[in-house]
Amino acid sequence: MLTDAILRLLKVLATACALACVAAPAAADISPAAAPALVQGERTTLPVLSEEQAHARTHWLIAGGVAGIGLYGATHWWKDGLTGNFRTVDEGWFNQDTYAGGADKLGHAYSAYAGTRLLARGFEELGNSPERSLWLAAATSLGALTAVEVVDGYSKKYRFSKEDAIMNALGTGLGVLLEKSPELDKLLDFRVRYWPSDDARRLKQIDPVDDHSGQTYLLVAKASGVAALRKYDPLRYLELAVGYGSRGYEPNTGAGGERSRNVYYGVALNLAEILDDSLFSGAYKGSRSQRITNTILEFIQVPGTAALADHRL
Numbered sequence: 001m002l003t004d005a006i007l008r009l010l011k012v013l014a015t016a017c018a019l020a021c022v023a024a025p026a027a028a029d030i031s032p033a034a035a036p037a038l039v040q041g042e043r044t045t046l047p048v049l050s051e052e053q054a055h056a057r058t059h060w061l062i063a064g065g066v067a068g069i070g071l072y073g074a075t076h077w078w079k080d081g082l083t084g085n086f087r088t089v090d091e092g093w094f095n096q097d098t099y100a101g102g103a104d105k106l107g108h109a110y111s112a113y114a115g116t117r118l119l120a121r122g123f124e125e126l127g128n129s130p131e132r133s134l135w136l137a138a139a140t141s142l143g144a145l146t147a148v149e150v151v152d153g154y155s156k157k158y159r160f161s162k163e164d165a166i167m168n169a170l171g172t173g174l175g176v177l178l179e180k181s182p183e184l185d186k187l188l189d190f191r192v193r194y195w196p197s198d199d200a201r202r203l204k205q206i207d208p209v210d211d212h213s214g215q216t217y218l219l220v221a222k223a224s225g226v227a228a229l230r231k232y233d234p235l236r237y238l239e240l241a242v243g244y245g246s247r248g249y250e251p252n253t254g255a256g257g258e259r260s261r262n263v264y265y266g267v268a269l270n271l272a273e274i275l276d277d278s279l280f281s282g283a284y285k286g287s288r289s290q291r292i293t294n295t296i297l298e299f300i301q302v303p304g305t306a307a308l309a310d311h312r313l
Contacts, residue, residue, distance in 0.1 A: 051127070057126050057127075077152075077158075078151060078157075080156045080157045082151070082155055083155070083156055086153045086154055086160065087153055087159045087160065088159055088160045088161070089160070091161045092163070093105060093163055094261060096261065100212040101260075101261045102244070102246060102261060103215050103217070103245060104164075104212060105163060105164070106167070106217040106244060107192075107215065108145070108167035108168050109168070109170050109171035109174070110171060110190060110192055110217055111171065112141050112142060112170075113171035113172065113174045113190055114190075114299050115144070115145075115175070116137050116138050116172050116176060116179070117137070117175045119137035119140055119141055120134045120136075120138075120175075120179055121133070121295075122137075134179050137175075138176050141172050142168055145164075145165075146168060149164055174190065186222070186224070187221060187225030188220065189219075189222065189299075190218070190219055190220075190299075191217070191218045191299055191300055192215055192217055192299070192301065193215070193218060193243075193300070193301035193302075193303060194215055194216075194303070195214050195216075195303045196211060197214040197248075199211075200213070200214055212249050213245075213246060213247045213248055216244070216245035216264060217245065218241045218268075219241070220240070220301070221239060222239045222270050222273070223235050223236050223237070223238050223270070224236045224237075224270055236273060237273050238267055238269065239268040239269070239306075241266055241267070241301075241306055242263070242264065242265045243263070243265075244261070244262070244264065245261075245262050245264060246259070246261050247259070247261075248260055260312050260313075261312070262310040262313065263310065264308040264309070265308065265310075266306060266307045266308035266309050267307050268306035268308075269306070271297050272294045272297040275294075
């Protein structure tokens with residue numbers, strides 16, 4: 001199924017406003033105050049939007065989402081057509097004999113998590129209150145991914161997977177938890193690292209969307225999020241990371257390559273913290289470039305910034 005983290009995240013972002021059409025009028029709750037943007041546990045003031053501007057931007061985003069989801073879905077997800085029967089499949093969880101060794105399941109959780117958090121910030125920037133933004137983002141993220149699963153159940157090529165649906169819900173819940181808990185958000189990140197697998201390079205299919213064997217999902221604890229540690233250099237630039245990744249699966253063709261499921265653990269660099277104290281210090285502190293960079297690094301583990309050992313299951 002289409003269960004990679006990045007593809008699912010794109011689905012969420014494209015579908016967000018389409019599914020919000022019904023909820024938007026009731027959930028708008030436009031605030032006359034400046035809309036805040038969350039950046040690494042801090043908030044910076046954005047330009048004030050009038051109620052009319054906020055409504056207009058929300059409606060334009062809804063229209064773009066409707067057009068985007070319709071076009072992309074018709075040409076990519078369900079281009080083989082739909083059936084009149086709803087079909088399900090037992091994909092398993094993290095078993096050795098599953099088609100992606102469980103990496104796709106973490107992809108669902110990750111994309112629902114990232115979609116919830118990014119959409120919450122997006123709705124807030126449009127002028128919605130923080131509470132409404134989070135509610136709307138969670139409902140949109142989970143609703144979008146669930147809707148995609150349901151349509152998969154009617155498609156000729158795919159099936160509805162209860163495992164995928166459960167992981168979507170867990171990822172959404174984690175996103176809500178961290179959005180509502182600033183101190184916990186300062187401590188923890190859920191990230192994905194991508195490095196092309198041997199099979200992807202061999203088959204010339206280097207693609208973070210379909211190359212499950214090149215993906216590693218990491219839960220990271222940041223020293224900068226611990227009050228007793230954040231004042232010590234260079235300790236506050238370090239992180240502890242644990243994660244999971246499968247190897248030898250998608251897009252493996254069966255020729256060479258051994259399948260394995262791996263638990264990873266080790267130390268990583270807090271690249272956002274390092275950049276905040278170097279590139280984004282002084283006049284660049286609080287800049288738009290800093291906000292964008294910090295947001296990216298909150299969800300992406302840059303290859304080469306973590307020293308990880310692995311244990312094969």
